[in-house]
Amino acid sequence: MSQVVQLNNTRKDFIFYIRQLHKLCEKDLSLINSLIIDKLDSDVPLVQEIASHLILSGGKRLRPLLTSCCFQMCKDNNNERKHIGLAAAVEFIHAATLLHDDVIDKSKNRRGSLSANEVWGNNTSVLVGDFLFSRAFQLMAKYGNISVLKILSDTSVVISEGEILEIQNDKDLTINEDIYFKVINGKTASLFGASCQVGAMCTKINQEKINALKSFGTNFGMSFQLIDDAIDYSSSTTMLGKNVGDDFREGKVTLPIILAYLRSNDYEKEFWKKTIRHLDQNKDDLSKAIEIVNKYKCIEDTIERAKHFANVAKDSLGIFNESEYKEILTNLVNTGLTRLN
């Protein structure tokens, strides 16, 4: 075991391992970024301006990195390098969903800058999202095959269904965990899974291992989103660009709230109805919400759920030999869990 593993489970390690992953996939990442810039080109200058604003604003490139890492973990010496195009396609799908999400959530900020909808308006954001989504499928046509197309179009269906399910259950304090899991599967896990899967599919690896990497990505994504949702009720003020209280202020019903509402007494239930269902909030309500969430150990239990998915993710890597790729994927999952410390 290397030095790397011993660093596990301490603060800020997630960012450390993201950087390690950047280094490990440096050559691929540079090609992916060049291809992304190339494919942002459009005869319509506004398209390029908006798409660049989002895509070149310094996202972590986590999804294309997963594609690259899984490709490299599975490759032998005779593979074409089509995964570069698919990694760009995955990032374009992600960017398209962010543009549409920000319109739907009326978000004013994204990655530390003004959101595209805030700068250029909702209409343009919807259409540039459509453009990026179409570009993703153009990339698949060029670099992929029908199997890859099937995976990524299935994933896109799951993403849009998940988002619709989310707004359909908007501010509903009584949704159950199953619906919530389906929502976060659509929002995050399905594209994490597909990113890993298509990377492996560009190699000659067997179906069992492709399935294992799909499972890895999906479960890592579930765990990742659960921690994201927990961060929103953690006590630090900012964490990885996300502001504590964003979900609360929007009245989003995430797992900490689902658990807190279930465990609340009648008086507290009224508080949740007022602040979440009716979005009637004053400046002390976020602290009060965090207090109730902590009282009933809802963050701990959200982390427990995240650990469950993290364990499934790590175990799915069991069929692979040890390698620096496997090690970094494992470390990402482990440290992803401690992002809110």
Add this chain to the structure above:
Amino acid sequence: MSQVVQLNNTRKDFIFYIRQLHKLCEKDLSLINSLIIDKLDSDVPLVQEIASHLILSGGKRLRPLLTSCCFQMCKDNNNERKHIGLAAAVEFIHAATLLHDDVIDKSKNRRGSLSANEVWGNNTSVLVGDFLFSRAFQLMAKYGNISVLKILSDTSVVISEGEILEIQNDKDLTINEDIYFKVINGKTASLFGASCQVGAMCTKINQEKINALKSFGTNFGMSFQLIDDAIDYSSSTTMLGKNVGDDFREGKVTLPIILAYLRSNDYEKEFWKKTIRHLDQNKDDLSKAIEIVNKYKCIEDTIERAKHFANVAKDSLGIFNESEYKEILTNLVNTGLTRLN
């Protein structure tokens, strides 16, 4: 020449030929409609409800009919019938763009009913549009091949770029015809072209004929949209579900207005600036607009432009032998021109 051709160029013939096309492709249309209904299915009931509201509300199915007609025109006895799936995909792409268009244009009505955004809100319309778009690519993965995927993803890029170009030049009275043609190519012609092309690609016909049908569809689409834009300033109150004056009330700069503005005197130019650029309109302004449009023969000249594209469309069919399919496509183009009589 049959009876059919002699009916040419009289009123309401376009609808007559659409019905003839429905009859000629009856078996395909029934399969396409079944597949559409099947693929509207979703675990998320709201998706199905909204998608059905739009797709089952009695559109003409012109695009899938073009796919079916072109397939049948080119087929021999040994073709698989994958064009059914692609025809459904084309209709799904069309429906997705309608949902997003209605959000962007803030439309209240679509096909004689309330628009989806009016009933369920903008957010749901954006996401169900994304769902339909993803479903279209799922259908392509199942029924198509990489060549077809390339055509339809290229088309989707052109559609979104065209729409962005349109809103970017919103209310700009000085845009030139080239930009306008690019906008209507995106809005209508590109998907008409692709609908024809992918139908032919499901047969073993040669590339020259595939190109010819792509050209047919594209130019038919240009002609079709030009007449649509002319209808908006025709004197009848309603025509094919479209209300006269819709474009004017939204301040859309279509060819009749581009020509009218170019030809207007200073006094009339001020009228256009007030009503279109600043959207400051009173109840007599539509009549006044129609008066200026007629004074400068802008409808006649819009029809002349439409005839040009119609002629290119018809000539592109020259390399095909006579058949009932060819005859009906020709008649559709001819009668499409007289829809505003």
